[in-house]
Amino acid sequence: MGGMNIHLLLVDDDPTVLAALHKYFAAAGVDVDCARELEEAEAMIVSNNYDVVIADLRLSWSSVIEGLEVLRFIRRHSRQTHVIILSAHVSQDIRESADALGADAFIPKPAPLPYIAETVSRVLGRAL
């Protein structure tokens, strides 16, 4: 795999999910950063240029759907960044909100790592 120069941000409150995704994409040569909460993700997005952000829909037990907040933030600050939303439970309403905000892809959890990588390739229009 030749994924040089792809800068990826992973946003998830589950450290085991972050560790697995980080290991997989780093092995593919992707430059990977991780964030565990909304504000950390926002600070990273302001300070870096990401090609892709993969964000879990829920980053805490609060009622706020923080994954959509990450998406909304990216669309305000970095229009060229692709956003993939990961989620275990997706209602039609949330899906429509994410589409309206400009999500590039939706992936139901759990998903095999190669499928997530294929989705990244698809939204970027190039192989990892």
Next chain:
Amino acid sequence: MSTLLQEILDHGGINVFYQPIFEIVDGKPVLFAVEALSRGPKGSNAEKPDVLFEYVRRKAKEVEVDRACVKAILSSMYMVARRALVSINVHALTLERDDQFTQYLTELCQLFRIPLKNVIMEIVEQQRYRNPARFFSNLDLLRKAGVRIAVDDIGLGYSNYRALVEIKPDLFKIDRYFVTGCGKNAHARAAIESIVLLADRLGGRVVAEGIESDDDLEAVTALGVRLVQGYHLALPQPVQTLNAVSPRNAQEVCE
């Protein structure tokens, strides 16, 4: 799972580097002060200062993190702070919200036997405070305690003439935008000259940040700037190195 904020506020979560500020005396740099530059926990995203402070802003935890930074700074370099000035960044918002900040600083300085007159509070992000009365009241408390006040990024954004006239800083820190490369930029030199004049009229001193060459140094000293800071003179360094720096051997740091 611990959040990044908890890791920052934990003991040892703030790592500090120190960059010397020199005074040019008879053409030679002599240590004037050290600016404390805070970083987040090693290995975390907040190890980068821009991420650290962006994150802190978004969490609205300026007060807590500023206090943690002050404690980390004074506890790590009190030996130096007893004999040299130390410049510590503080958010304008902290001065607005934390009426006990001067008391907190005073108690720490007493604990580490650091004279308050050796502390410079460098106010950052002035755009974010909304209650000027409280801000200026707390600024006044700091001054009455003997603390010196600095304003950074002068010439850019909210470090404008109005802020300088109202805050009346002891130190005017000219942003690197005007300093780096000013030897070849007459317009930048004109801006520096105007700030030197303003500082003189307002009773403050000017620090030129971003000295990155002999040219920069020569140009700013020719304009009357005596306090200088930048990679060309000394890199930010950990406290272990800093403890060896004294006004007497400041020349060695420059070499």
